[in-house]
Amino acid sequence: MTTPMVKAEGVHKSFGAAHILKGIDLEVAPREVFCLIGPSGSGKSTFLRCINHLEKINAGRLSVDGELVGYRQKGDKLYEMKDSEVALQRRDIGMVFQRFNLFPHMTALENVMEAPIQVKGEAKAVARARAEKLLDRVGLGDKAKNYPTQLSGGQQQRVAIARALAMEPKLMLFDEPTSALDPELVGDVLDVMRGLAEDGMTMVVVTHEMGFAREVGDALVFMDDGVVVESGHPRDVLTNPQHDRTKSFLSKVL
Ligand code: ADP
Ligand code: MG
Numbered sequence: 001m002t003t004p005m006v007k008a009e010g011v012h013k014s015f016g017a018a019h020i021l022k023g024i025d026l027e028v029a030p031r032e033v034f035c036l037i038g039p040s041g042s043g044k045s046t047f048l049r050c051i052n053h054l055e056k057i058n059a060g061r062l063s064v065d066g067e068l069v070g071y072r073q074k075g076d077k078l079y080e081m082k083d084s085e086v087a088l089q090r091r092d093i094g095m096v097f098q099r100f101n102l103f104p105h106m107t108a109l110e111n112v113m114e115a116p117i118q119v120k121g122e123a124k125a126v127a128r129a130r131a132e133k134l135l136d137r138v139g140l141g142d143k144a145k146n147y148p149t150q151l152s153g154g155q156q157q158r159v160a161i162a163r164a165l166a167m168e169p170k171l172m173l174f175d176e177p178t179s180a181l182d183p184e185l186v187g188d189v190l191d192v193m194r195g196l197a198e199d200g201m202t203m204v205v206v207t208h209e210m211g212f213a214r215e216v217g218d219a220l221v222f223m224d225d226g227v228v229v230e231s232g233h234p235r236d237v238l239t240n241p242q243h244d245r246t247k248s249f250l251s252k253v254l
Contacts, residue, residue, distance in 0.1 A: 003066040005030045005171055005202045006051060010060035013046055020046050022226035023060065028171075028219070031200045035213040035234060038223035039249055044206045047223070048173045051204065052093050053086055064093065065170060091119060094164030094172040098179050100156040102148040108135060108159045109144040112166050119167070127166070134162035138192045154185030158192055165196075172196065174205040190216075210254055214238055222246045 006028035013021035020043045028034040036044050049055040050062060053070050062069045070086055071078045081089070102111050112131035116122040135141050138158035140151075148156050157177055164172060174193065178186040190212050197203060197216050207213060213220055217234040222241070230237055230246045238254070241247045 002030060004028060004063075005032070005065055006034075006204065007063045008047075008060065009062075011047070011050065011057050011062050012059040013043070013050060013055060013057050020226050021050070021057070024223075024226075024228060026221055026228060026231065028202065028204055030202050032202055032218045033197045033216050034202075034204045035217040035220045036204060036206045036223060037208070037210075037213065037220065037249070037253075038229075042223045043226045044223055045175050048095070048175050048204065048206060051171075052095050052173055053090055064089070087119075091167055092170050094167060094169035096157070096160050096164055096172070096174045096177045098176045100148070100153070100160040100180075102156055102159055102163070104148050107145050107147055108140060108151065108155075108162075111148075111159055112162045115163065115167050130166060131162070134165050135159070137165075137195070138162045139188065152185055153181045154188050157181065157185075157189050161189075161192055161196075170202065172201055172203045174203060174207070176206050176208065178207070178209060208253055210238060210250075222249065224249070 004027040008024045008026050011021055011024040024047060038044055046055060050057050051064065051069065056070060067089065069089065070081050072081055103114065106114065109131050112134055113127040116127045117124060132144065135144050138161055140155060140158055143151060143155060151159065178189050181189065190209060194216050213234045219231065220234040220237045221231040222229050222237060224245050230241060230243050238250065241250055
């Protein structure tokens with residue numbers, strides 16, 4: 001059996017007294033486009049942040065590519081990883097947020113070059129060559145010298161995707177990557193994500209773009225109030241939801 005790229009077993013997360021993730025079980029296979037939908041506040045972002053070790057889970061097991069996130073197992077005991085080990089784990093995971101968070105004082109090209117140079121100590125020429133290719137790939141080869149303020153929201157988001165790809169991640173997490181964009185700019189970003197999917201990138205995508213989920217997604221989970229309510233192939237869940245909560249949510253967004 002192939003190792004799942006993400007495996008969550010009984011994952012719980014609380015912030016103080018607020019119990020947010022209440023036992024999440026799911027598996028993302030390598031090369032899969034895994035879509036996560038659900039009402040605002042249901043815990044989607046929190047779950048993505050746990051995968052990327054931006055939040056620590058309180059109970060359960062969460063692994064990426066067969067490795068526990070943030071823990072080493074010796075025998076039947078778990079040891080918390082040192083920060084340096086966590087950093088190594090996180091290098092392999094790219095994340096794209098609703099807000100693009102580009103470095104404002106750097107050009108598009110410099111934004112994409114930055115992490116490999118700073119984090120991996122890569123030679124500048126190597127980082128530059130890759131960054132140029134990646135900007136081409138997201139359709140922005142001619143904007144390399146532009147600063148973020150000289151780019152549209154959709155272009156900035158595509159630079160953010162190129163920046164995440166520059167670390168050559170094995171998993172990409174997208175947290176509502178098109179929600180902050182004007183409607184006419186959404187398509188270009190979704191096209192880039194579609195291309196990534198075609199190239200075999202494993203992706204976990206939190207989105208309200210049901211068209212994308214249906215056309216590109218291999219699996220879809222509907223989450224509500226910190227639990228997985230329903231999961232399956234996007235076509236099945238979207239056209240034939242089984243649970244009232246799923247039906248009610250879809251009637252509002254479709
Ligand atoms: P979604 O992405 O599905 O809209 P979130 O994961 O962002 O949901 O949030 C789920 C719940 O967790 C919300 O009620 C939110 O207020 C709460 N929450 C998220 N992050 C924190 C935090 N750092 N501290 C306290 N509460 C948080
Ligand atoms: Mg969110």
